Every structure is written in structure tokens, then in C-alpha cells.
Amino acid sequence: IYKIYTNELEGSYLKVGDRLSESNLELESERAASILRNNGYYGFTKNYFFYYADTTSAQDGALLSVVLENYTRNEAPSAARQHTAYTIGSVAIEPQGNLRVKESFLKYLNQIESNSLYNESAINNSYQRFTSNRLFSSVNIEMTPRDSSYVDCKILLSPSKLQSIGFNLEGSVNSTGLFGVNPTVSYTNKNLFGGGEYLTLGIGGNYQFMIKDPKHTTEFSLSSTLSLPRFLLLPSRYFSGPVLPKTNLSLSFNSQKRPEYERSILSTSYGYSWNHSQNLRFQWYPFRINAVNVFDMDEAFFSSLSSSYLQYTYQSHLDIGGGVNMLYTTAPETNPKRSYFYARFQGDISGNILSMLDGGLSKNSSGKRLIFKVPYAQYARGELSLVQTSFFGREKKMSLAARLLGGVGYSYGNSEALPLEQRFYAGGANSLRGWHSRTVGPGNSQLDPSFKIANQTGDMHLEANLELRFPIFSVLNSALFADAGNVWNLSEGFDDTFSFKNLSKSLAFSWGLGLRLDVTMLLIRVDLGIKGYDPAQMAWRKPNEWFAPNGYTIHFGVGYPF
The missing domain is CATH 3.10.20.310 (membrane protein fhac)
Incomplete structure (x- = not known):
């Protein structure tokens, strides 16, 4: 035992010259007992350690002796027994x-x-x-x-329950009468082949419409993900830690129908996820493909787009690349009841490997290299979200949550602009809640009249959110919130181009009040968002305009917005 303990003195809480404190003695007892339990001594406790301090032999100090006995501090010496490695x-x-x-x-x-x-x-x-x-x-x-x-x-x-079916519903309506409904149904199987394989199947949709207006948008999606509890292609001995690595394979299909065009996206990806520590998680996708087909394009709409830059975003293309997700959190539990912080980063890069084959690829009339008769996308994109939630008040039932969000994408090489599905948008139940999704920005832009249902997007996204959450009674809670942000384009020569000089005039601001029904495993949310500063009008809305047409939006959702 003496040899085991002395070989681990580097991490000791007892150092020559340190102040003698009871708390450090207790910490050292716990550390030493843990070392011995990791070396065969089953049931060994800190109470076998005794400390004796001689304060008479050293001036302004003490000679400390650490003694290991065969009986505990609350036992008599007659209870002594031999320490045995098991x-x-x-x-x-x-x-x-x-x-x-x-x-x-x-x-x-x-x-x-x-x-x-x-x-x-x-x-x-x-x-x-x-x-x-x-x-x-x-x-x-x-x-x-x-x-x-x-x-x-x-x-x-x-x-545990090996199979389950889940349902989620989000919705919104604004003062102009634009309704949005987004239902999803999912099925999970936690043990598909008897080895902990986790299968998720999903069906989702989105429907936006206005009463007494035949124009609407519909979206339908099918998704499947198979998560294997091991890191394929590498021996398991490299992953002997407490959390299993996972290999993730996914396949999905998305169909969108708008008054201006129709679009289908077939996607697949292969990647890994693992925990570097309890607080730091990684996902790495070395391979992913999005095959995007745009068809039934309204010629008048396409011609109305103000530049070839915008027209490019509405063309069929092939997106082949990879990506990484990183999450750092101070509270790894699913539903933290203590103050916590988390940072989430998502990065994607596409087209670089394909660009090495440019010499052997054909070109279209615009000079873009083609794969299977469609151009491939080439871009880099990143997004960072920082969230702090602090609990306070009686029994810590109140909390203040704040989020900073920033993202930017840059196209180059074989692409003139970011693909539409990679562009940023603002507004909605989890963003600027005074606006319906995709109805704000970019910059100081007005709503594009070319779209029957708004679809405002940009190359860059900045946003800040603040939310005070507090209980009312029983399971009914409320929240006061404020949101600020927008999306912008990076190409120069347009009114919606990002610039620090014009930043304050192009930031949208909304505020509002929400109700939340919290039944522990499920939180149902209703938020009333009111427009404060409208960058399209470059003006603050007066109180008598808050509940006027196009002055507010009501959102329905499940879970917190961030």
C-alpha cells in the first residue's frame, strides 16, 4: 500500500509550504482511498487514514504525519483487520x-x-x-x-422501452393572416439487430397558406438514421472510455412545392460521433451528398430575380462534401435544473475534392463544371451559437437565458452563390419572434414581391436573444423575451449587403410574451412576438402599431427556443 500511495504523490492535496486545512486533509483521504480501490482494495474507505500534526517542532508550521490504520476512525483498535487486495x-x-x-x-x-x-x-x-x-x-x-x-x-x-413513436407540432400565424403548420412524426427502435443499433424514421411536413388565397407552399420529408454503437473501421480498443462512439448513416428525401418552383432533395451522409469528455462532444461527417433538383420554375419569377447571383441559388446542383459539429456544455444532463452554458459550432465544406477533377469534367454555358449534367456546389459555411442560462429566485424556479448566434457562408470556385438550402434565414418560433419564418431581411430589403410566400435568405446571420422565464402556478410558466438580428448578403453592390457602418439600421428587433405548459417530459410553448424595429421600414413601430396588421406574430412550439 505504501508503494502504491507514494507513486501517486504528484496529485496530492498536501504540499510542503501550503496552509494546513481540514478540507485538504479530507480531500487527500478521498483521493488516496480512490487510488487504493483502483488497485485491488475493494471496500477501502477514507476513514482508514489518520493525520497527526506536530505544531511544537516547527516554528509557524506543523510536521504532518499520514498514518494508515487497520481500523476506521469510528472504530476501536480492537476491530483491526488486514487490508487485502481483491x-x-x-x-x-x-x-x-x-x-x-x-x-x-x-x-x-x-x-x-x-x-x-x-x-x-x-x-x-x-x-x-x-x-x-x-x-x-x-x-x-x-x-x-x-x-x-x-x-x-x-x-x-x-x-428500457425499445420502440416508441413521437409527435411534434409547430405553428405560427402573423397579423397579415399568414399561417404556418409544421408537424413531424418519428419512430425509434433502440435495438434493431440485437446489438444496440438505434434506428430513427421520420415523416415531416410544412404547410404555409393564407385564408381565401389559393397560393400556398407545401413541404414533405422522409428521413432515416441508423446509429451503430461503435466506430467502424477502427478497433474497439481505441474507445474504451465511459461513452460509446457511434457511426451514423442517414438517408432522407425532401420535396417542396411553391408557387414559383418545385424542388426535391435526396441526401445521404456517413459520419461519426463521440465524446471527448463529459462536456465536449464531436460529430464528424467525412462524406455527405445532397442531390438538388429544381423544376417547374416559373419563368416570370426567374427573370424577376435581380442578378445572376440570385438566379444561381435556384438551379439544380450536386453538393458533395463533409462537415463537423462540436458541442461544449457545462451541464451534460438532458434537462438541466442548474445554471449552465453551452457553445455549439457547425461547419461544412463542399466541392473541394471534386474541384481536383475539373480537368476531366465538362462545362455548361456558364463555364461551370458538371457532374451527371449538373454543376457541383463549392462553398464553406460555419455557424456558432453561445447560450447561457442562469437560474435564480426562490427555489431557483426563475431563469434568464441569453443566446448569441452568428453564421456565415462563402461560395467560390465552381459556385457563384451559396445553394438555397445552405443560406441563412431569420424569423420564426426559434428566432426573431416578431416575424414569421423567412419574412425578414436580408438587410434593409423589402419583401420580394416575386415570392407569393416569402423566402428571404442571406449569406450571413447575426442574432441575439434574451428571455426571462418565470413560474405562474403549477405547471404553467411564462416568459418575457427580446430578439434582435437579421440576415445579410456578402456580394457588394446591393442594398442588403452587410456593412458595419449600416449595422444598427439593419438589425431587426422584436419583443413579446410567452406561455409555457411544462409537464417535465414535454414543454408546450405559445409566444406572442411584436415587431419593435423594422429594418425594411428603417423605423421603430409606435405602440398603436404593435397590434396592427403585420405588427405581430403568434408562434406555437414544443420545447424552449434555445
Whole structure:
């Protein structure tokens, strides 16, 4: 024991010259006991350590002795017994109920090995690997001493609900009578092939319309994602940590029908996700494809677009590239009830590998290189979101949430502009709540009359949101909020081009009041957003205009906006 402890003195809380404090003595006891439990000493506690301070032999100091006894602080010396290092005996993994799981998968999750020295870290690591898989509702690891040198292990696994169906509905209506409805239905299977494979299927839609107006937009989507609890193409020994890495494969189809055009998008991707630590998560997609087909284009609409730059965004193209998502959070739990901060970054790059083949590719009349008779997109895009939520007040039931959001995309090479699906937009239930989605910006622009249903987008997005959340009674809560931001284009020579000089005049501002029904597992939200400063009018709205036509928007949603 002496050798084990002295080999780990570098991390000690007791340093020569430090102030002698009871809290540091307690921390050192806990640290030393943990070291010994990781080296075979099953059941070892901090109470075996005793400290003796001689304050008479050193001026303005103390000579500290650390003594390890065979009895605890609350026992008499007569209770002394020998400290023994234990070896793991039998290891049994027992799924409960009707759970059918491949034995190879259970062995992959387990890090506790028979005939190895008892190690508390391996037990905690195994526990977290089992629980992080979402396959089990509870995990119980029982350690039972067989004799004075062996301890047997039994892992009891209770299954969670393996299949489920979810439903989500968002909606909005503004004072001009523009309605928007966005329903989604999802199906999940947590154990598709018996090895923790997580399948998600989704059906979604979006419908925007105005009463007594035949023009409307419809959108329909199908999506599927299969998440495998391992990192394909790399040995599992590289991922022995507490959270399993995942390999993600996805396939989706989206169909949009607008008065001006129709568009379909077939997408697929292959990537990985893993936790670098409890607070830092990564997703990396080395390969993704979006095949975009635009058809039934209204010729009058296409001709009305003010530049070839805008016309390019409404053409069929092939988007082949990769991307990365990073999330840092101080509260990794699903529904934090304490103050927390998180930062989320999403980056995409497309077309660079294809550009290496330009010499062998044909061109269209505009000089763009073609793949399967359509141009390929080439761009870089990034978006960063910073969110701080602080709880305060009686029983910490009030909170102040703030978000800063920024994104920018840049097209180059084979592209004149960002693809439409990669452009930024503002407004909606999770953005500038005084506006319907895609009805604000870019910059000081008026709504484009070419669109029967608004579709304002830009190359750049800046936004700030502040929300005070407070209880009313029981499960009914409320919120006061303020939103500011907009989207802009980067191409020069247009009124909607971003510039710091004109920034204050082009920032939209809205404020409002919301009601939230919080039933723990589900939060239903209704927000009334009122336009404050309208960049299209370059003027603040007066109080008598707040509830006038085009002065407010009502949003319905599930979950917090950020």
C-alpha cells in the first residue's frame, strides 16, 4: 500500500509550504482511498487514514504525519483487520425481462475482466458504457466478496422501452393572416439487430397558406438514421472510455412545392460521433451528398430575380462534401435544473475534392463544371451559437437565458452563390419572434414581391436573444423575451449587403410574451412576438402599431427556443 500511495504523490492535496486545512486533509483521504480501490482494495474507505500534526517542532508550521490504520476512525483498535487486495472472480451479465441482446455486444460494453485485480474505475466505466447506450432503463452492478481474496461481479440489466413513436407540432400565424403548420412524426427502435443499433424514421411536413388565397407552399420529408454503437473501421480498443462512439448513416428525401418552383432533395451522409469528455462532444461527417433538383420554375419569377447571383441559388446542383459539429456544455444532463452554458459550432465544406477533377469534367454555358449534367456546389459555411442560462429566485424556479448566434457562408470556385438550402434565414418560433419564418431581411430589403410566400435568405446571420422565464402556478410558466438580428448578403453592390457602418439600421428587433405548459417530459410553448424595429421600414413601430396588421406574430412550439 505504501508503494502504491507514494507513486501517486504528484496529485496530492498536501504540499510542503501550503496552509494546513481540514478540507485538504479530507480531500487527500478521498483521493488516496480512490487510488487504493483502483488497485485491488475493494471496500477501502477514507476513514482508514489518520493525520497527526506536530505544531511544537516547527516554528509557524506543523510536521504532518499520514498514518494508515487497520481500523476506521469510528472504530476501536480492537476491530483491526488486514487490508487485502481483491481479484475479480466470476463476471455474470444478466439481461432482465425479454431483452434479447447479442452476447458479443454485452462483452463489448463490459470492462470488468475475470481474474483481474479489482479496479473501481473499470466498474464505473462499465456502468457508464451500459447506461449511455439507451438500451437499458436501469443498470445494477453487484460486487459480492466470495472470500478474503476474490469478489464476484453480477451485472443486472433492465430493458428500457425499445420502440416508441413521437409527435411534434409547430405553428405560427402573423397579423397579415399568414399561417404556418409544421408537424413531424418519428419512430425509434433502440435495438434493431440485437446489438444496440438505434434506428430513427421520420415523416415531416410544412404547410404555409393564407385564408381565401389559393397560393400556398407545401413541404414533405422522409428521413432515416441508423446509429451503430461503435466506430467502424477502427478497433474497439481505441474507445474504451465511459461513452460509446457511434457511426451514423442517414438517408432522407425532401420535396417542396411553391408557387414559383418545385424542388426535391435526396441526401445521404456517413459520419461519426463521440465524446471527448463529459462536456465536449464531436460529430464528424467525412462524406455527405445532397442531390438538388429544381423544376417547374416559373419563368416570370426567374427573370424577376435581380442578378445572376440570385438566379444561381435556384438551379439544380450536386453538393458533395463533409462537415463537423462540436458541442461544449457545462451541464451534460438532458434537462438541466442548474445554471449552465453551452457553445455549439457547425461547419461544412463542399466541392473541394471534386474541384481536383475539373480537368476531366465538362462545362455548361456558364463555364461551370458538371457532374451527371449538373454543376457541383463549392462553398464553406460555419455557424456558432453561445447560450447561457442562469437560474435564480426562490427555489431557483426563475431563469434568464441569453443566446448569441452568428453564421456565415462563402461560395467560390465552381459556385457563384451559396445553394438555397445552405443560406441563412431569420424569423420564426426559434428566432426573431416578431416575424414569421423567412419574412425578414436580408438587410434593409423589402419583401420580394416575386415570392407569393416569402423566402428571404442571406449569406450571413447575426442574432441575439434574451428571455426571462418565470413560474405562474403549477405547471404553467411564462416568459418575457427580446430578439434582435437579421440576415445579410456578402456580394457588394446591393442594398442588403452587410456593412458595419449600416449595422444598427439593419438589425431587426422584436419583443413579446410567452406561455409555457411544462409537464417535465414535454414543454408546450405559445409566444406572442411584436415587431419593435423594422429594418425594411428603417423605423421603430409606435405602440398603436404593435397590434396592427403585420405588427405581430403568434408562434406555437414544443420545447424552449434555445
